[in-house]
Amino acid sequence: xxxxxxxxxxxxxxxxxxxxxxxxxxxxxxxxxxxxxxxxxxxxxxxxxxxxxxxxxxxxxxxxxxxxxxxxxxxxxxxxxxxxxxxxxxxxxxxxxxxxxxxxxxxxxxxxxxxxxxxxxxxxxxxxxxxxxxxxxxxxxxxxxxxxxxxxxxxxxxxxxxxxxxxxxxxxxxxxxxxxxxxxxxxxxxxxxxxxxxxxxxxxxxxxxxxxxxxxxxxxxxxxxxxxxxxxxxxxxxxxxxxxxxxxxxxxxxxxxxxxxxxxxxxxxxxxxxxxxxxxxxxxxxxxxxxxxxxxxxxxxxxxxxxxxxxxxxxxxxxxxxxxxxxxxxxxxxxxxxxxxxxxxxxxxxxxxxxxxxxxxxxxxxxxxxxxxxxxxxxxxxxxxxxxxxxxxxxxxxxxxxxxxxxxxxxxxxxxxxxxxxxxxxxxxxxxxxxxxxxxxxxxxx
Amino acid sequence: xxxxxxxxxxxxxxxxxxxxxxxxxxxxxxxxxxxxxxxxxxxxxxxxxxxxxxxxxxxxxxxxxxxxxxxxxxxxxxxxxxxxxxxxxxxxxxxxxxxxxxxxxxxxxxxxxxxxxxxxxxxxxxxxxxxxxxxxxxxxxxxxxxxxxxxxxxxxxxxxxxxxxxxxxxxxxxxxxxxxxxxxxxxxxxxxxxxxxxxxxxxxxxxxxxxxxxxxxxxxxxxxxxxxxxxxxxxxxxxxxxxxxxxxxxxxxxxxxxxxxxxxxxxxxxxxxxxxxxxxxxxxxxxxxxxxxxxxxxxxxxxxxxxxxxxxxxxxxxxxxxxxxxxxxxxxxxxxxxxxxxxxxxxxxxxxxxxxxxxxxxxxxxxxxxxxxxxxxxxxxxxxxxxxxxxxxxxxxxxxxxxxxxxxxxxxxxxxxxxxxxxxxxxxxxxxxxxxxxxxxxxxxxxxxxxxxxxxxxxxxxxxxxxxxxxxxxxxxxxxxxxxxxxxxxxxxxxxxxxxxxxxxxxxxxxxxxxxxxxxxxxxxxxxxxxxxxxxxxxxxxxxxx
Numbered sequence: 001x002x003x004x005x006x007x008x009x010x011x012x013x014x015x016x017x018x019x020x021x022x023x024x025x026x027x028x029x030x031x032x033x034x035x036x037x038x039x040x041x042x043x044x045x046x047x048x049x050x051x052x053x054x055x056x057x058x059x060x061x062x063x064x065x066x067x068x069x070x071x072x073x074x075x076x077x078x079x080x081x082x083x084x085x086x087x088x089x090x091x092x093x094x095x096x097x098x099x100x101x102x103x104x105x106x107x108x109x110x111x112x113x114x115x116x117x118x119x120x121x122x123x124x125x126x127x128x129x130x131x132x133x134x135x136x137x138x139x140x141x142x143x144x145x146x147x148x149x150x151x152x153x154x155x156x157x158x159x160x161x162x163x164x165x166x167x168x169x170x171x172x173x174x175x176x177x178x179x180x181x182x183x184x185x186x187x188x189x190x191x192x193x194x195x196x197x198x199x200x201x202x203x204x205x206x207x208x209x210x211x212x213x214x215x216x217x218x219x220x221x222x223x224x225x226x227x228x229x230x231x232x233x234x235x236x237x238x239x240x241x242x243x244x245x246x247x248x249x250x251x252x253x254x255x256x257x258x259x260x261x262x263x264x265x266x267x268x269x270x271x272x273x274x275x276x277x278x279x280x281x282x283x284x285x286x287x288x289x290x291x292x293x294x295x296x297x298x299x300x301x302x303x304x305x306x307x308x309x310x311x312x313x314x315x316x317x318x319x320x321x322x323x324x325x326x327x328x329x330x331x332x333x334x335x336x337x338x339x340x341x342x343x344x345x346x347x348x349x350x351x352x353x354x355x356x357x358x359x360x361x362x363x364x365x366x367x368x369x370x371x372x373x374x375x376x377x378x379x380x381x382x383x384x385x386x387x388x389x390x391x392x393x394x395x396x397x398x399x400x401x402x403x404x405x406x407x408x409x410x411x412x413x414x415x416x417x418x419x420x421x422x423x424x425x426x427x428x429x430x431x432x433x434x435x436x437x438x439x440x441x442x443x444x445x446x
Numbered sequence: 447x448x449x450x451x452x453x454x455x456x457x458x459x460x461x462x463x464x465x466x467x468x469x470x471x472x473x474x475x476x477x478x479x480x481x482x483x484x485x486x487x488x489x490x491x492x493x494x495x496x497x498x499x500x501x502x503x504x505x506x507x508x509x510x511x512x513x514x515x516x517x518x519x520x521x522x523x524x525x526x527x528x529x530x531x532x533x534x535x536x537x538x539x540x541x542x543x544x545x546x547x548x549x550x551x552x553x554x555x556x557x558x559x560x561x562x563x564x565x566x567x568x569x570x571x572x573x574x575x576x577x578x579x580x581x582x583x584x585x586x587x588x589x590x591x592x593x594x595x596x597x598x599x600x601x602x603x604x605x606x607x608x609x610x611x612x613x614x615x616x617x618x619x620x621x622x623x624x625x626x627x628x629x630x631x632x633x634x635x636x637x638x639x640x641x642x643x644x645x646x647x648x649x650x651x652x653x654x655x656x657x658x659x660x661x662x663x664x665x666x667x668x669x670x671x672x673x674x675x676x677x678x679x680x681x682x683x684x685x686x687x688x689x690x691x692x693x694x695x696x697x698x699x700x701x702x703x704x705x706x707x708x709x710x711x712x713x714x715x716x717x718x719x720x721x722x723x724x725x726x727x728x729x730x731x732x733x734x735x736x737x738x739x740x741x742x743x744x745x746x747x748x749x750x751x752x753x754x755x756x757x758x759x760x761x762x763x764x765x766x767x768x769x770x771x772x773x774x775x776x777x778x779x780x781x782x783x784x785x786x787x788x789x790x791x792x793x794x795x796x797x798x799x800x801x802x803x804x805x806x807x808x809x810x811x812x813x814x815x816x817x818x819x820x821x822x823x824x825x826x827x828x829x830x831x832x833x834x835x836x837x838x839x840x841x842x843x844x845x846x847x848x849x850x851x852x853x854x855x856x857x858x859x860x861x862x863x864x865x866x867x868x869x870x871x872x873x874x875x876x877x878x879x880x881x882x883x884x885x886x887x888x889x890x891x892x893x894x895x896x897x898x899x900x901x902x903x904x905x906x907x908x909x910x911x912x913x914x915x916x917x918x919x920x921x922x923x924x925x926x927x928x929x930x931x932x933x934x935x936x937x938x939x940x941x942x943x944x945x946x947x948x949x950x951x952x953x954x955x956x957x958x959x960x961x962x963x964x965x966x967x968x969x970x971x972x973x974x975x976x977x978x979x980x981x982x983x984x985x986x987x988x989x990x991x992x
Binding site for chain 1 (some may be wrong): 680681698705747847848852860863864867898900903904946949953
């Protein structure tokens, strides 16, 4: 393991549930290999079974993995999802990548791709310049030749302002009253993308939460660590993870739910911190247990009867792609469930495993073609119906789908906001009347 | 009937016979080794893989302890390619006698075994799966040793010195002339062909069968058969040999060997040299004892169980007639039948440990040479064994095959996916047998085919097809070979049918019974089925039982 030693759980029977030991469960049935979207597209990747549980038996503990083929695992996690026996195939692969990064060091390109949090912050003041850069064919061509960052990879643009900056202004202009107790509080985890590249999604999410009547808290936070983790930099990934756990655990202890609009960030916090990075202490578990994907949270509110259903009808029919990282939550398709509550709105799921981008994988020049091949079924189905907008929960997937199909891509929360009639223009929080817990008459004993 | 003449015929292709044959060949003796099955298929192949530091015998059997530590160093020097320097730990738990560690440390010091005391914390940092309640830990120079590699290298080196080996040759009779043994009749167990070998001396290194071989000359060598069971766990739970620091008892050791972790052993008196049964209590006992040192291990996946027979021997003059099992010392004996029985031309070597096989071979060769009136000393400890030319196995280097695959050194599609055996490797291995008959089980020993978690569930039919194509055998023979192999693989799984093993077994059963219909295929109309019906597993009309 890079950096930090795996901590053993006091409960020793938990040992066999640790990621490496789940290789024990493999029956060689090949279900994962059959489901893998990458293996059929390149001879360079022999499939999840081979580089996962099988290779795991041949890896010298504490020694680097000698099989670089594992680099071609995109980390989409479909193997882990489909394994009927509980082998954490993707997690085993990711740990093997980390061991390799530890020995061979990290390429400048991978380091660059795993620091999106930094680029988001640094680029914001220079947004027009940066946006010119990522759209310049010459510069992108050079970046591909020099660094190996694909010229076709759908890099985002900088918004020129941050969501956090907007939120701080909001709080100054319209101070929100502190609610009594924690029952109606919610923590919003925006992630890097919604802070600097797509702040409108974070703004929409907060507006929806406030429309529902919740008090939104946005503690300081950093990158979820997933890009660093995918690139094998566990030291950085754990550093990010620790920072977030520290920032969030206080809320988790109070039972305040933590929600986020990036399904991949939420997967990292919910599962990868423990199963990939090996952070299995009480704080990490508590944060994971209190973390929800945004649409999952809305569906939970609905189940509790707390989601206002005064939606305006939206007469639209839209395709939806469930990102792999969302599938990894093992929670069904809450976005479809919630959007189904909106009158007139028909959202259908595209039949595709993965869009191919898999976080930073599809930005790597040598993997770009594989990423496009994996995502191609999405393009075919979108073309077939002639849709102009695709709904999807994760940012890099949306950018990939846009690049594959030329359509606009939106987060499901944007449809929810539309159905609630929320406008971000001159946004001000709705007046939330604080209903007394009991009749004031009864309270005063009248 | 073919007739050959050599100086010495060595009977037994285990570690002792191979070491002795090599030793003799180095001294310039013309030597022929005969093995009734394949090399290293008896006790030497059915062992736990431990290269002893001697610590295990330090208290009760100081002579063996001393031999072990000396030979441990010799083997590391002459056969480094067969040994993984895992190091070893002796670990006492709260359940173990608290005064034993002190005795043990003294015993080790007297035997010359270096020990280093660790705190439980240091030990757990090194081996994080160790229990939290361990009370004392010492480090010793244990290792793990691949007996297949070692025996093969002994035999290959012997060939370089002009010796030869015959496998699948059983001794049918020893030739006697008056009070001398002058050779043997060997029968090829595959073809039934018989050949006569004249030899000035016969070295009986037949392990548990040493009594049977001596019996062929009308001599009485009483071997005590002591059966021990072992279980291989699917993954390496520890990377250091872990011994229990207590007086020797069942389930004392965990040995990381290649991809697996071998747990052992038991000690059960038996009256057959080929008794390879495993009783349920042995499996439970071994897992429970290992679980005390590495908690959780009994819930892990057990891959295969096997048992081997220790050929124990104490010369009658030692006066321990009533000693059984662990009470019998693990020292070895070289019986000069001239001295004992006034019969020339026969020497028997018996007892000992795999770790001391070279020493046993050397001392047996000394006695043989004395009978041949040679006084050339053994030199096997002086020079390293030749590194195998085609290191196809080298499995103690865990990542070797991954590295080969990565560098494109293993061409062709994967046949055995678990152990990463490719088509090319398999074809080369089959070709190496020339026109000799070859069984899938031989290829298993050569390549580790079918030794992974699925226990040949997916590779055996592929390998059987390739073998059939290359050897042009009939379909019936191919089916029979497949069934034999699958049955042999499943035999080792049967004692472990719960949890993951049971799931795997069920999947494999579906492949062989429902997809391939192996139980329905008939390859020999005359063969008798044992008619137990379907409930015991796969049961073909022709005895394909599973």
